[in-house]
Structure formats: C-alpha cells, structure tokens
Amino acid sequence: MSSGNSRREDGVRHRLWENGVIQVLVPMAPPLLQMNGYVLRDEDGGLTVVDPGPRSRESEKVWEEVLRELGASWKAVKQIVVTHHHPDHYGLAGWLQEHSGCRVWMSKRAHAEAELMWGPASVMESALPAFFARHGMPPQQTAELKEHQAGIWPAISPQPEVSHVESARSFAMGGREWLPVETGGHAAGHLSFFHPGSGQLLCGDAVLPQISPNVSLLPGSDPEPLRTFMDGLSRLRELPARTAFPGHREPFGYFADRIDRLLLHHEERLDAAESLLADGPRSGYEVCGELFRGRITGIHQLRFAMSEALAHLVELERRGRAFLEEKNGEIRFFRIDGC
Ligand SMILES: [Zn+2]
Ligand SMILES: [Zn+2]
Incomplete structure (x- = not known):
C-alpha cells in the first residue's frame, strides 16, 4: 500500500493501492490543484476509469x-464511471469516450444535473446570476459570474453520451461487484x-478528508x-468502510469519524448563520460575506460560498429557525425569535 501525501510529487502520476486500486493524480485549477481519478483493472486487462477529471x-x-x-x-478502457457532474470529475469523460469508444456511466439524477448545468437547453449561465442577484449579489459580481460560467465550457467539452447506473444493482469494476450509493447536496445524484468484501469505498466528493465538500443551493436543483x-x-x-478513496x-481510513466531524461542522455553521440574523434581516449575500x-478571493470562491450560505439559510428555514421574505425582487432572511 502506498503512503499518502496531499501534494503531487514530481513525476508521480499514479499510485497503486490494495486490491489493485490505481489512484491517478490529475492536475486542476486552484485552489484544489489536484483531483483523484481511479483505475480498476479486470483480469483480462480491461480498465474502468472512475472520474477522469477536468479537461485541459x-x-x-x-x-x-x-x-x-x-x-x-x-481500447483497453472498457468503461468510464463518473461519480458526479462537476467539471473536475466529469469534464474529460467525453474526450476519453472519443478515444476509447466505451460507455460513460452516471446516475440518472447526475446526468439530469449535467443537462441542467450544461445541456443544450441549459439557462444556468443567466439563471444563476439572476438567482444570486435576488439574494443580494451586486451587479458587478453577477456580471463577473456570468463570464466565469461561460469560461467552464473548455473543461467539459465534448460532453459524453451517458448510460445510467441503476442504484439498486451492483456494478462490476475491476473484476469485483461494487454497491452504488446515491447521495446529494454536494452534487445531485452523486x-x-x-x-463489501474489502471495505473499500470510492466516495468521490461525498466525503473528503481535510476539505468540507461544498453544499450548494442552485436554481432548478435540489431545494433542500x-x-x-x-x-x-x-x-x-x-x-x-475500511479505506475511502476520495x-x-x-485515501483515508477514518471514514465514520470524518462524517461525524462534517455533520458537526454543518450544525455549527447553521448556528453561525442563525446568529447573523440576530440584529435584523439579512440577504444571502450579506450572510455569505460574514x-x-x-476566505473569498475571487468569483470562483464567491460562487461556492454564496450557494453554500444559501444552503444553510434554507435549512434554517426548513427547521423553523428562520423565514424568508421577498420584497421588490430581493430576498431577505429573518430569524424566528424564541428559537
Ligand atoms: Zn464535486
Ligand atoms: Zn471535486
């Protein structure tokens, strides 16, 4: 088993883990700089690629x-599996499909989310800035966001033809049967x-060590x-789970502990968001800023911070700890006293 180091070492492009799980270190833009693709090899040499990465x-x-x-x-690549639709996981799938001629697998829900974001009928490029504007984002930043959205295309083109993984059935990769587990919040249909035999888990961005996966409220997607x-x-x-491959x-072994930490983190963030409403109603943008x-150094981070702040605010609303009101096209959140 290889030992982990969070930085990409010079010249190291892949590492071999137990039971032939191959971790591929794929470069990506800051702040993350790197994502993990995985390769599993069948006895006859056929390869499954899990999450090829962003295209560059x-x-x-x-x-x-x-x-x-x-x-x-x-031609040895027999199938490509994508955990979720984010460009840093899905982006190269179409390119790899063109080269290998193989199928690309995602959940039906994740495929629908890819269509919502980047399908031919997608309106997200204008819908997201408009949505954030209603939550108080100033025009200069919504304009920047629009530009940022348009800049994503090279990282996800061409887009693949997608087949759907059935969550209820096991899925064969590397000569082993894996159980698909569908979750959401970070990305719908993840x-x-x-x-089960080895306790190995390919968990995409559902659970990450050190990093708290972004949770996003986006227009037209999961409202909670x-x-x-x-x-x-x-x-x-x-x-x-014995070893989680994020x-x-x-890869890490403290999976349940990491989940406990993430659950606690979100309870603390809910408390923090609620306390920001103590002195009166606030827009999502104002709460995000606080x-x-x-920690927000550019439009990329602002986009994720804004959608995460909104995810927390609508959760406070769902739990009866806040309510929202829309006036003159701007939404503000109010704390419910006595809670
Ligand atoms: Zn992701
Ligand atoms: Zn990711």
Missing part, C-alpha cells in the same frame, strides 16, 4: 502517460461505490441540499 491539455497528458505506464491502449447532504452522510456512515486529497469572511 495537462490532464489529457496525464492520462496519456498513465495508460502508457500501465502498458494499456485507449454516486459512491462500496465493495443541506438536508440531502446530511441524510447522505448518515447513510454512508452505516457502511463498514475525489481530492489522499460566514466566509476573509
């Missing part, structure tokens, strides 16, 4: 080199894959993302 010339090169290092051709996320964590916690950072004070 650097990430393409990593896959070309890793396949060469594994002594495999494009799939993790658990192998934090509730969905926390429910998913509770279900994942039931799995007797989408970022290194909750993430000093």
Whole structure:
C-alpha cells in the first residue's frame, strides 16, 4: 500500500493501492490543484476509469502517460464511471469516450444535473446570476459570474453520451461487484461505490478528508441540499468502510469519524448563520460575506460560498429557525425569535 501525501510529487502520476486500486493524480485549477481519478483493472486487462477529471491539455497528458505506464491502449478502457457532474470529475469523460469508444456511466439524477448545468437547453449561465442577484449579489459580481460560467465550457467539452447506473444493482469494476450509493447536496445524484468484501469505498466528493465538500443551493436543483447532504452522510456512515478513496486529497481510513466531524461542522455553521440574523434581516449575500469572511478571493470562491450560505439559510428555514421574505425582487432572511 502506498503512503499518502496531499501534494503531487514530481513525476508521480499514479499510485497503486490494495486490491489493485490505481489512484491517478490529475492536475486542476486552484485552489484544489489536484483531483483523484481511479483505475480498476479486470483480469483480462480491461480498465474502468472512475472520474477522469477536468479537461485541459495537462490532464489529457496525464492520462496519456498513465495508460502508457500501465502498458494499456485507449481500447483497453472498457468503461468510464463518473461519480458526479462537476467539471473536475466529469469534464474529460467525453474526450476519453472519443478515444476509447466505451460507455460513460452516471446516475440518472447526475446526468439530469449535467443537462441542467450544461445541456443544450441549459439557462444556468443567466439563471444563476439572476438567482444570486435576488439574494443580494451586486451587479458587478453577477456580471463577473456570468463570464466565469461561460469560461467552464473548455473543461467539459465534448460532453459524453451517458448510460445510467441503476442504484439498486451492483456494478462490476475491476473484476469485483461494487454497491452504488446515491447521495446529494454536494452534487445531485452523486454516486459512491462500496465493495463489501474489502471495505473499500470510492466516495468521490461525498466525503473528503481535510476539505468540507461544498453544499450548494442552485436554481432548478435540489431545494433542500443541506438536508440531502446530511441524510447522505448518515447513510454512508452505516457502511463498514475500511479505506475511502476520495475525489481530492489522499485515501483515508477514518471514514465514520470524518462524517461525524462534517455533520458537526454543518450544525455549527447553521448556528453561525442563525446568529447573523440576530440584529435584523439579512440577504444571502450579506450572510455569505460574514460566514466566509476573509476566505473569498475571487468569483470562483464567491460562487461556492454564496450557494453554500444559501444552503444553510434554507435549512434554517426548513427547521423553523428562520423565514424568508421577498420584497421588490430581493430576498431577505429573518430569524424566528424564541428559537
Ligand atoms: Zn464535486
Ligand atoms: Zn471535486
């Protein structure tokens, strides 16, 4: 078993873990800098790629080199599995499908989310800035956001033809049967894959070590993302996972403890969001600015911070600790006294 290091070492493109799980270190933009793809090999040499990464010339090169290092051709790639629709996991799937000719698998819900974000009928490029404007984001930043959204296309093109994983049935990868576990909140329809015999779990971004996975309220998507996320964590916690293989950072063994920490973190953030409403109603943008004070350095982070602050605010509303009111096209959140 290889030992973990959160930084990409020079020249290291993949690492071999127990039972032949191959971790592929794929470069991506700051702040994360790196994501993990995984490769599982069948006895006959056929490969399953889990989460190929975002598309860029650097990430393409990593896959070309890793396949060469594994002594495999494009045609050896028999299937591509995508845990969720985010560009840093899904982006290269179409490119890899073009080269290998194989199927790309996602959950039906994750595929619908990819369509919502980047399908031919998607209106997200204008819907998201408009949604954030209603929650108090100033025009300069909504304009920047629009530009940022448009800049995502190169990282996700071409888009793959997708087949749907059935959550109720086991899924074969690397000569083993894996149990798909569908959760949401970070990304609707997110799939993790658990192998009961070994306790190995490919968990994408559902649970990450060190990083708290972003939880997003987005227009047209799950209206209760934090509730969905926390429910998913509770279900994942039931799995007797020995080694979790995450989408970022290194594989880890303290899966249940990590989930407990994440659940606590969100309860604390709910308390913090609620206390920000103590002196009167606030917009989502104002709450976001306070909750993430000093940690937002650009539009990319602002987008995730804003959608996460809103996820917390609507959860407070769902729990009866806050309510919202829309006046003149602007939404504000109020604390419910006595709670
Ligand atoms: Zn993600
Ligand atoms: Zn990710």
